[in-house]
Amino acid sequence: MSVTLIVISAFLYALYYYMYKDTHEILTWFLMSAAFLPLNVLVVTFIIEGIISERDKRVLLKKLNMVIGVFYSEVGTILLRLLSSFNADTRRFSSDLIFSSRWTPQEFDTAINKVKKYELKIDSRAGNLDDLKAFLGSKRDFLLRLLENPNLLEHETFTELLWSVFHVNDELINRTQLAELHNADFNHISGDIKRAYALLLTEWLSYMNNLKRDYPYLYSLAVRTNPFDPDASAEITE
Numbered sequence: 001m002s003v004t005l006i007v008i009s010a011f012l013y014a015l016y017y018y019m020y021k022d023t024h025e026i027l028t029w030f031l032m033s034a035a036f037l038p039l040n041v042l043v044v045t046f047i048i049e050g051i052i053s054e055r056d057k058r059v060l061l062k063k064l065n066m067v068i069g070v071f072y073s074e075v076g077t078i079l080l081r082l083l084s085s086f087n088a089d090t091r092r093f094s095s096d097l098i099f100s101s102r103w104t105p106q107e108f109d110t111a112i113n114k115v116k117k118y119e120l121k122i123d124s125r126a127g128n129l130d131d132l133k134a135f136l137g138s139k140r141d142f143l144l145r146l147l148e149n150p151n152l153l154e155h156e157t158f159t160e161l162l163w164s165v166f167h168v169n170d171e172l173i174n175r176t177q178l179a180e181l182h183n184a185d186f187n188h189i190s191g192d193i194k195r196a197y198a199l200l201l202t203e204w205l206s207y208m209n210n211l212k213r214d215y216p217y218l219y220s221l222a223v224r225t226n227p228f229d230p231d232a233s234a235e236i237t238e
């Protein structure tokens with residue numbers, strides 16, 4: 001490609017010389033073109049490519065949000081309920097997670113920062129490990145297909161969430177009698193659940209923020225089915 005462009009350029013300069021026999025004019029235009037070249041590189045590289053890159057990022061972000069939306073629709077929301085049963089302080093901080101149709105991006109950011117500072121008290125004895133094992137086992141193929149999505153390579157925290165959920169599943173399926181585990185085993189699983197739960201909460205709030213901006217009709221349903229709202233109902237009464 002480069003050689004072809006050089007040949008075309010040389011041909012055009014030769015044609016100009018053949019027609020006008022003016023080497024001074026050719027040299028002048030050549031130097032003017034060369035002087036403009038750095039500016040041309042600047043325009044193409046930093047401005048035009050920057051605009052294209054920003055547009056590509058917006059398209060990729062929208063695709064990622066669609067994938068994350070499918071995850072929470074199929075797995076995430078139910079998993080939030082299941083993992084909350086292992087958390088002794090769910091009621092204490094659940095009020096911070098009941099968002100409304102009027103929440104602003106700043107309020108979501110505040111909620112995410114609060115979640116990151118939570119001292120989650122996870123006890124794997126408090127909930128039903130068999131139910132969690134059965135649910136994650138039924139969604140294993142779905143989660144594997146999500147991990148195969150190349151777009152997720154651009155979203156490190158969500159990929160980390162998926163791996164943490166997979167790890168909980170792997171820990172559970174490699175144990176047969178979950179009700180008869182040793183204390184050390186219960187404590188180990190508690191740590192795995194805590195890791196997955198913390199990531200699940202922050203990614204969920206971030207997704208809700210994006211959902212409110214891009215898909216308000218989907219956000220409306222999410223508000224009405226919030227797993228942390230005891231009065232949540234999909235039905236609209238007013």
